[in-house]
Amino acid sequence: MLYYQLPHTDLTVSRIALGCMRIADKSVDDVEKLIYAALDEGINFFDHADIYGAGKSEAVFGEVLQRHPELREKMIIQTKCAIVPGKRYDFSKEHIIKSVKASLDRLHTDYVDILLLHRPDALCDPKEVAEAFDELYDAGLVKYFGVSNHTPLQIELLQKYTKHPIIINQLQLSIVHSVMIDSGLNMNMKEAWAQDKDGGVLDYCRLKDITIQPWSVVQASWAEGTFLDNPDYQKLNDVMQELADEYHVTKSAIAIAWLLRHPACMQPIVGTTSPAHLKESSQACDVQLTRQQWYDLYLASEKPLP
Numbered sequence: 214m215l216y217y218q219l220p221h222t223d224l225t226v227s228r229i230a231l232g233c234m235r236i237a238d239k240s241v242d243d244v245e246k247l248i249y250a251a252l253d254e255g256i257n258f259f260d261h262a263d264i265y266g267a268g269k270s271e272a273v274f275g276e277v278l279q280r281h282p283e284l285r286e287k288m289i290i291q292t293k294c295a296i297v298p299g300k301r302y303d304f305s306k307e308h309i310i311k312s313v314k315a316s317l318d319r320l321h322t323d324y325v326d327i328l329l330l331h332r333p334d335a336l337c338d339p340k341e342v343a344e345a346f347d348e349l350y351d352a353g354l355v356k357y358f359g360v361s362n363h364t365p366l367q368i369e370l371l372q373k374y375t376k377h378p379i380i381i382n383q384l385q386l387s388i389v390h391s392v393m394i395d396s397g398l399n400m401n402m403k404e405a406w407a408q409d410k411d412g413g414v415l416d417y418c419r420l421k422d423i424t425i426q427p428w429s430v431v432q433a434s435w436a437e438g439t440f441l442d443n444p445d446y447q448k449l450n451d452v453m454q455e456l457a458d459e460y461h462v463t464k465s466a467i468a469i470a471w472l473l474r475h476p477a478c479m480q481p482i483v484g485t486t487s488p489a490h491l492k493e494s495s496q497a498c499d500v501q502l503t504r505q506q507w508y509d510l511y512l513a514s515e516k517p518l519p
């Protein structure tokens with residue numbers, strides 16, 4: 214495993230994190246095995262959200278922590294709040310604080326290391342968010358704060374009012390879903406690839422030392438599922454397989470190595486529920502793709518260079 218110090222923090226984190234969105238329906242024994250597999254691979258970072266499995270993901274993870282309280286100090290736990298599924302996004306102070314307290318109860322922990330605002334709220338009042346952050350920090354419930362799916366200006370607005378640095382922006386990014394890379398490569402071209410849909414979020418996060426956490430790293434989309442072994446992505450699978458053979462790893466490791474190769478020092482969140490898949494994914498840390506191999510993968514996902 215590779216590690217790095219999260220900018221603006223005293224946290225040393227694994228370059229690969231385990232996403233816990235899909236563990237909701239797993240048994241406590243299965244989640245225990247997954248957590249031990251992660252720790253054995255050197256993964257010390259666990260990503261949650263209040264809404265994963267309507268709270269069940271945090272709850273089953275918390276049951277493992279209840280069985281093994283000694284594991285807590287080996288973990289960096291991040292959770293998210295502010296989505297009320299199907300109803301609204303909610304950055305009100307009341308909702309943020311209530312959500313964090315409920316997450317802490319489910320997780321059986323006194324604090325989370327990092328809290329992210331899950332999706333931008335159209336009714337965001339940054340002063341109110343700042344008050345919520347202060348209250349959570351002062352009570353020792355949250356150490357650091359970040360966001361997910363936010364544009365640069367949305368982050369700037371929050372940062373204007375809060376004294377806590379926004380340290381993370383969790384964003385969808387994979388070889389297949391690479392909108393933030395496509396627009397930079399195709400700058401000022403007429404084609405759709407050139408559309409800046411995120412306000413230059415990749416370069417902004419690099420400028421501000423905000424860590425990008427790519428999510429859905431082997432997913433084509435919600436509807437299509439994974440692009441691994443997916444016949445709709447044959448060319449990409451062929452190139453991934455060639456590289457997997459060369460580096461003696463699996464295609465999933467190559468897909469994650471593609472993200473690690475980017476000099477922005479991203480922290481991919483892998484969402485597998487299988488200890489075996491997690492072990493394979495971790496091998497991404499042993500792969501250093503060449504510049505050409507990185508571009509070969511990009512082009513194999515049927516995207517053009519201008």
Ligand SMILES: NC(=O)c1ccc[n+]([C@@H]2O[C@H](COP(=O)([O-])OP(=O)(O)OC[C@H]3O[C@@H](n4cnc5c(N)ncnc54)[C@H](OP(=O)(O)O)[C@@H]3O)[C@@H](O)[C@H]2O)c1
Pocket residue numbers: 231232233234235260261331361362383384427428429430431432439441465466482483484485486487490491493494
């Ligand atoms: N901030 C946001 O808005 C947001 C949105 C979505 C997700 N997330 C976070 O990102 C994490 C990952 O998201 P995700 O689960 O959609 O993405 P993912 O890691 O790309 O996809 C997981 C899917 O791919 C399969 N898979 C993973 N590794 C594999 C491997 N080595 N071989 C074969 N299949 C493999 C998994 O099945 P198996 O379980 O069978 O391996 C699972 O069905 C979530 O847990 C969550 O923490 C954040």
